[in-house]
Each structure stands twice: as C-alpha cells, then as structure tokens.
Amino acid sequence: DVRDIIRTDNNFRDAKIDWFITEQKVKEQINPLFTQSNIVLTQGFIGATDDNESTTLGREGSDYSAAVFANLLDAECQVIWKDVQGLMNADPKLYGEAQWIKELNYKEVIEMAYYGAQVIHPKTIKPLHNKSIPLYVKSFINPDEEGTCIHNQTVHHLPPIIVYKANQALVQLASKDFSFVGEGLTAEVYNIFESLKFKPNLTQNAAISLLCVVDDQPEKVEALALKASEHFDVSVTKNLTMLTVRHYQKEVVESLTNGFRIVLQQQTPETIQMVLENKPNN
Structure with a gap:
C-alpha cells in the first residue's frame, strides 16, 4: 500500500510530500523488494499523513507519484x-x-x-x-x-509549438483618476486574484490601465470585476481565444490568425501570444 510509503501533510486534495520521511520508507520497505523481484507494483495519486489519514496528491498525482519513486530509487x-x-x-x-x-x-x-x-x-x-x-x-x-x-x-530545431485556450475573457481595468498603474495598483489587482483563487493567463500594463486575460469562469470573473471596481473602471470582453506559439514562424502565425481579429498581442524572440476574437462577418 503506497500510503505506507508516501508521507504527506494534511492538505488532503493537494498534499505536499515529506521527502525526508518518504525517502526513509522507500529505503526500508521498497528497496528490499527488488532483491526478490524486478517488478514492484503499487498505487499512484495517494499518500497518507503521520496519522495515517489518506491524502491525494492533486492534479496529475499518479504521474507525480511515479516521478517521486523514480527520484528516490535513482531510476534509469x-x-x-x-x-x-x-x-x-x-x-x-x-x-x-x-x-x-x-x-x-x-x-x-x-x-x-x-x-x-x-x-x-x-x-x-x-x-x-x-x-x-x-x-x-x-x-x-x-x-x-x-x-x-x-x-x-x-x-x-523544434517545430512551432501551438497552444489554444478557448473560453477566455479580457478584463480591462482603467485607472479612475488617470493615475499611472504602478506597483501599488498592480499589487491590489493581484491581491484580488489571490483572494478569489483565480489567476490571469496573460497580463499587460499600459500607463493608466491593466489588461488581464482569464478563463471565463462567470462567477469569478464577476467577482473580480466587482472588487476591482473600487479602484478601476472595469470592462469585460468574452468569447475570446488565447493562442500561444513558441518557436513561431510568420507564415504559421498568419495561417492560425486568419479570420480572427487580434485583440491583444505579446511577443518575445521565442514566444508570441495573441488574444483572438472572431471577425463580425464570420
């Protein structure tokens, strides 16, 4: 039972592993099994606290469990x-x-x-x-x-790596008094995100505004807009798609954006990100 091996804290749905104790248990209980067989089967995704209460390791916890064992067993x-x-x-x-x-x-x-x-x-x-x-x-x-x-x-020589995120919303926050959006106001916005357990997928600062692209989770978008309205004039645009291309090529980007209006764009030498909206005549 892997719960006898993987020791975690009590954050039950996204538990953090106690690597020191887990390593000791692997040495004591798992390593000897390989003297009897070259195959050892166990579960993934779960662990247990010091009080033997079952926990789970969060998103992709089974893959993570395998990586933990690979690390502690010095796997090839x-x-x-x-x-x-x-x-x-x-x-x-x-x-x-x-x-x-x-x-x-x-x-x-x-x-x-x-x-x-x-x-x-x-x-x-x-x-x-x-x-x-x-x-x-x-x-x-x-x-x-x-x-x-x-x-x-x-x-x-990697090919362009293309990632779409549909159902995006663009939240535009404009300073009410035309003051610059500096560290103070930006910190306020990120505090709001933290309080809502919500994260932006893309942000962009201008002199008196801050643009945030988020997953369109209606309740959280509404709560974000309401809280931010204390400091900003807020507008929200929905039904958007965010396109990210790493190792981009001009012709690939042009083909991917054909038929869309580019609402927002950020670009570095390796990565281009665009927020897209269907053109009205589509």
Whole structure:
C-alpha cells in the first residue's frame, strides 16, 4: 500500500510530500523488494499523513507519484503510457498539421504546460530534473513506437509549438483618476486574484490601465470585476481565444490568425501570444 510509503501533510486534495520521511520508507520497505523481484507494483495519486489519514496528491498525482519513486530509487528513466504516440506540437483536433515531437527539454515542457498545453505537469518534471532522469511518453496502443523523450539536454530545431485556450475573457481595468498603474495598483489587482483563487493567463500594463486575460469562469470573473471596481473602471470582453506559439514562424502565425481579429498581442524572440476574437462577418 503506497500510503505506507508516501508521507504527506494534511492538505488532503493537494498534499505536499515529506521527502525526508518518504525517502526513509522507500529505503526500508521498497528497496528490499527488488532483491526478490524486478517488478514492484503499487498505487499512484495517494499518500497518507503521520496519522495515517489518506491524502491525494492533486492534479496529475499518479504521474507525480511515479516521478517521486523514480527520484528516490535513482531510476534509469520513467515511462508514462498514453493513448498517443507521444507529445505533439499542437492538439491534432484543433490543428490538422500537428507533428509528433521526438524529444524535448524539461523546461520546454514546463513552458508548454504554463501556456495551457495538456502535457506533463511541472511537479512531475521537477523530481526527474533534479537527478537528470529522462521521461518517456509512449503509446500503450503501439508500444513499439519510439514515443517522446523528455530530458535535460538542449533540443534544437523544434517545430512551432501551438497552444489554444478557448473560453477566455479580457478584463480591462482603467485607472479612475488617470493615475499611472504602478506597483501599488498592480499589487491590489493581484491581491484580488489571490483572494478569489483565480489567476490571469496573460497580463499587460499600459500607463493608466491593466489588461488581464482569464478563463471565463462567470462567477469569478464577476467577482473580480466587482472588487476591482473600487479602484478601476472595469470592462469585460468574452468569447475570446488565447493562442500561444513558441518557436513561431510568420507564415504559421498568419495561417492560425486568419479570420480572427487580434485583440491583444505579446511577443518575445521565442514566444508570441495573441488574444483572438472572431471577425463580425464570420
């Protein structure tokens, strides 16, 4: 029973692992089992407190459990089995030219997850990164296929990595007295986000305004607008899509934005993000 091994705090739905105690239990209870067999089966996703109360490890907790064991057992690698060949550069349901990616750097996967791609959760990556343990994502339908290897080395010549987030809302906060939106007002906004357990997917500052792109969760968007109205004039635009392209190419971006109006755009040498709205005549 993995609850005899994985020791956690009492944050029951998103428990934090006590690595020191868990490591001791792995040495005492798991390592000896490998003298009897080269296969040891256990559960993922759950742990237990010092009082033996069951806890869960939060989002992607099963993958995370495997990464914890890989770290503590100094594994050669970790393999996650899925119903696809490996990681793709885009969701093939949304982008017909999606490509399989042979290999990725740990940090690239974390970037993809941050922008909304349904890939490996960063908390799974961290225990592997700490010991440079490669992670393979392979298909249980076609187990002989190569899959994707995620490792600690630099990977060159990646295809554009495309991430869509639908059902976005743009919350525009304009200073009521035309004062600059500096650290004080920005801190107020982030305090509101924290109080609502809500996070912006994209923010952009101007002299007297702050733009926040958020998941369109109606109750939270309404609460955000209400609280922010103490300091700002607030307007909300809904039915938007956020598009993120890493390692972008001009022609790819143009094809992805054809038929949309670009409401907001941010760009760095590696990443471009745009908030899109359907054109009225579409």
